[in-house]
Amino acid sequence: MSFKMRCPKCGSMSYSVERDTRTYSGAKAGELVFSCRCGKQLYADQLEAEHNRQKAEWDADPERQRMEREREERRREIEARDEQLRQALEYRRAWVQQKRAEKGVPGAPVAPPPPRPAPPPEPVAARKAPEPAAAPPPPPAPAAPPPAEAESAAELEAESADIPDSPQAVEPREGKCEWLECNNQAAPNSKYCCRACSNKNARWRHAQRKKGDVAA
Secondary structure, three states: OOOOOOOOOOOOOOOOEEEEOOOOOOOOOOOOEEEOOOEEEEEEEHHHHHHHHHHHHOOOOOOHHHHHHHHHHHHHHHHHHHHHHHHHHHHHHHHHHHHHHHHOOOOOOOOOOOOOOOOOOOOOOOOOOOOOOOOOOOOOOOOOHHHHHHHHHHHHHHHHHOOOHHHHHHHOOEEEOOOOOOOOEEOOOOOOOOHHHHHHHHHHHHHHHHOOOOHO
């Protein structure tokens, strides 16, 4: 560890030493100026005297000298261990080369293990025949309609069965319901007395059209 001067005021090493080129400062032109962050300044002779004082104290410090000796001893021990390790590695390398030379393959890489042989093929007789595919399940039966829908369908079929095939049902009747089985008076601004007769007549006309399509 080398000596480095400290600031005599704050003991810091954060200072600068520059050669002064100014003529209005305390130093002469060209002399060294010590400037610390704490504001302390030393000029030529003052700087040299302070440096010599601190250097003499540093050289005469017994504790520092003891620490320097211990640090030097540790450095020598580390260098000795590194040298021993290097020699051991060199010996190991030479021993391995000697063993390889005795076997006749100096420096040859170690061969990888041989691959495992493939298992023999299975005989044809021992192979199992593939099982036949299972037949698909039968389609599910259509679900029965709800009771309300079944009753509505039955009522429509019964009403359609009661509708006559006579074409005279389409002939208009003055002031009466257009449905041939009804003799009630027609409602104002309507050809039927009620909604039921209108539906019956519409179903009958639909049945007549279907018969015409089948005949065609």
